Amino acid sequence: MIEIGDLPLYNQDLDANPPEQWVRFRRQIGEADGVLFCSPEYNRGIPGVLKNAIDVGSRPYGQSVFDKKPAAIVTASPGSIGGFGSNHQIRQAAVFLNMPVMQQPEAYLGHVSDDSFDESGCLKDGALKDIITGLAHAFANWVDMIHRSRQLLAEDSSHRAQNAEKAKEHA
Numbered sequence: 001m002i003e004i005g006d007l008p009l010y011n012q013d014l015d016a017n018p019p020e021q022w023v024r025f026r027r028q029i030g031e032a033d034g035v036l037f038c039s040p041e042y043n044r045g046i047p048g049v050l051k052n053a054i055d056v057g058s059r060p061y062g063q064s065v066f067d068k069k070p071a072a073i074v075t076a077s078p079g080s081i082g083g084f085g086s087n088h089q090i091r092q093a094a095v096f097l098n099m100p101v102m103q104q105p106e107a108y109l110g111h112v113s114d115d116s117f118d119e120s121g122c123l124k125d126g127a128l129k130d131i132i133t134g135l136a137h138a139f140a141n142w143v144d145m146i147h148r149s150r151q152l153l154a155e156d157s158s159h160r161a162q163n164a165e166k167a168k169e170h171a
């Protein structure tokens with residue numbers, strides 16, 4: 001869980017001497033294996049506070065902490081559309097930010113309200129909890145697959161480089 005409510009509004013003029021909250025947020029995302037965006041929907045789109053966090057993490061230009069991070073998007077709403085508009089606006093930004101975004105299962109969670117949670121803030125047992133549990137496992141597998149694939153590709157290309165060197169020596 002990464003705090004985004006305290007981030008000053010993104011302003012490129014501040015990048016030379018960034019607010020400490022930006023520095024903390026960028027470091028936390030930078031250290032993460034993946035990013036699971038969880039959001040409500042405001043006026044059929046991304047709530048401003050989340051859009052601001054995405055903007056803060058994406059800069060300075062060329063130093064985005066989101067680059068290549070595996071991601072997934074979960075939206076929830078008391079209504080029946082489940083934050084579909086917000087979900088796809090987040091996805092649009094994530095695609096631009098070069099994040100491999102999990103495509104399935106999709107997560108537009110409708111009819112989520114205070115009643116869905118117990119007094120300690122945990123989801124009550126039931127269909128919603130089962131869906132969220134499935135999503136969590138799918139996301140963990142997605143993050144693992146992206147990192148392992150990159151590692152295998154790196155090993156493969158290093159073996160090919162070594163073999164090419166050996167072939168040159170023997171030629």
Ligand SMILES: Cc1cc2nc3c(=O)[nH]c(=O)nc-3n(C[C@H](O)[C@H](O)[C@H](O)COP(=O)(O)O)c2cc1C
Nearest residue numbers: 040041042043044045076077078079080081082083
């Ligand atoms: C400014 C505003 C806009 C909203 N727009 C939508 C909307 O477009 N779609 C929707 O499903 N719910 C909408 N809602 C209802 C939110 O889904 C609901 O209030 C939710 O609990 C907000 O989560 P939050 O309390 O974590 O911000 C809106 C709420 C607010 C305050």
